[in-house]
Amino acid sequence: xxxxxxxxxxxxxxxxxxxxxxxxxxxxxxxxxxxxxxxxxxxxxxxxxxxxxxxxxxxxxxxxxxxxxxxxxxxxxxxxxxxxxxxxxxxxxxxxxxxxxxxxxxxxxxxxxxxxxxxxxxxxxxxxxxxxxxxxxxxxxxxxxxxxxxxxxxxxxxxxxxxxxxxxxxxxxxxxxxxxxxxxxxxxxxxxxxxxxxxxxxxx
Numbered sequence: 001x002x003x004x005x006x007x008x009x010x011x012x013x014x015x016x017x018x019x020x021x022x023x024x025x026x027x028x029x030x031x032x033x034x035x036x037x038x039x040x041x042x043x044x045x046x047x048x049x050x051x052x053x054x055x056x057x058x059x060x061x062x063x064x065x066x067x068x069x070x071x072x073x074x075x076x077x078x079x080x081x082x083x084x085x086x087x088x089x090x091x092x093x094x095x096x097x098x099x100x101x102x103x104x105x106x107x108x109x110x111x112x113x114x115x116x117x118x119x120x121x122x123x124x125x126x127x128x129x130x131x132x133x134x135x136x137x138x139x140x141x142x143x144x145x146x147x148x149x150x151x152x153x154x155x156x157x158x159x160x161x162x163x164x165x166x167x168x169x170x171x172x173x174x175x176x177x178x179x180x181x182x183x184x185x186x187x188x189x190x191x192x193x194x195x196x197x198x199x200x201x202x203x204x
Contacts (some may be wrong), residue, residue: 075105136180
């Protein structure tokens with residue numbers, strides 16, 4: 001309000017005393033309303049500028065988060081070393097990663113995280129050791145939703161069980177593999193890799 005008063009006195013001097021006449025009450029009210037309008041316009045502009053800056057910051061963050069995504073998502077990993085005893089519902093950590101296009105597979109935790117919404121295909125295989133062994137694995141979505149299972153063991157040697165599943169995922173959904181039950185041999189066979197595997201890719 002102090003700034004508005006200063007402006008009014010300036011206008012009075014420029015347009016009033018310098019020309020030899022005084023502004024009447026109506027003119028003063030008009031000038032005051034114009035000054036108030038100007039202040040409102042400035043306030044609105046400041047709000048719009050703040051909103052634009054916020055939107056730009058959000059767009060920049062989104063771009064940085066997605067700039068590595070090429071549209072191709074595919075991974076493949078396998079177990080190299082045996083795990084025994086293999087605990088109930090123990091997560092499978094695949095030692096060797098042969099493919100990880102798009103960077104969606106986390107080798108440290110054995111977890112695939114969907115980078116975008118879409119339909120994905122996953123394949124899992126498990127190797128049997130000797131004739132006394134059998135083992136079951138299950139593919140899990142997020143915390144505890146089982147979407148596929150695989151078993152192997154038929155009194156033979158080095159048999160492999162496998163399964164393939166297609167599933168629709170939302171961005172951020174996790175897919176991982178765990179031991180199904182401790183009622184089996186509790187022995188995950190690696191056989192130096194490429195037999196007990198976990199792989200997947202984005203279909204659409």
